[in-house]
Amino acid sequence: MAHVHVETWRTAYRGLVPDSVLDALSVQERTAMWERGIPRGGVWVGLVDGEVAGFCAVGPAREPDAAFEIFAIYVLPSAWGTPLSYELARAALGDEQDVVLWVFDENPRARRFYERLGFRADGLVKTETIGGVELKEMRYRFSGPGTRRGTR
Template sequence: MPVRPALPADAAELAEIHVRTWQAAYAGLIPQDYLNSLEPAQREPGWRRWLSELRPPHAILVWAPSDPAGTASPAGSGLAGFITVAASRDPEPAARGIGEVYAIYVRDAHWGSGAGRELMAAGLRSLAASGFTEATLWVLASNVRARRFYEAAGWVPDGAAKVDSSRGFPLEEIRYRRSGFAAHGAVDADLLG
């Protein structure tokens, strides 16, 4: 499997994936001038810090296409995407003990390749290994493509919604939830395609 833990040497490439995927996936969904203003160099210091401070249950996993021997490519050699998971950031008491998929991004050239499914499966395995049996994620309500992906992977909207205005414009988000993925420490592969 070409999924491996992210390394500090991946910071620049993670920043590139993060920015370029936002620009591709959110075109038409959030203001274009904001998307145009995003630069990987602005995000790289944050990625370096996150990677150096990473502690369980927080995990950042990358999809690194396999070399001919079937092993994941080393740092700095062409990552296709990433997932980051940890304990839920939601403030309500009911969120305690629940994991969260903070982010999952795959370069648009790899959409439909299975990279997203592999990353999601690896992220859920990481959450299960940390003892979580339930997880949530937040998605733009208008991001139909992402919502289809999550629903195909067994996620369901749980009725929670919020508006994030931290970027100077409102982003309406809805929360998805998934449980049962940690039964016997495994992820139900049938649900992940």
């Protein structure tokens, strides 16, 4: 999972997050982070040829106006365009009906992916500073039965 996390960040966020931050990412540090986080649950992994090629982390929402949150979906670039991301999202979300997530506004690939799942920007925006660069994040929300498409 740590390898997927680092490689996906380096590919997906190049040109958005400073290169110095991306180049400094450590599989060892991400491994320690996930070793602490996985025992709390809410993590699904996707395998390709017996190797972890993606993961999805979910749990109770951090904001009080939503029930559930997707914290991360990362899939190796070699699996982009395959059903793996959709399968991970569907498995992790189950029957949840009030779900939020945050996505960089300058990440059109991720925004299209979430929109295909039935998520829509709900108007909330926040700024995160990474490596001295301010990045705008938009909150996306899925609400109500029958609106999550996610077919592929």
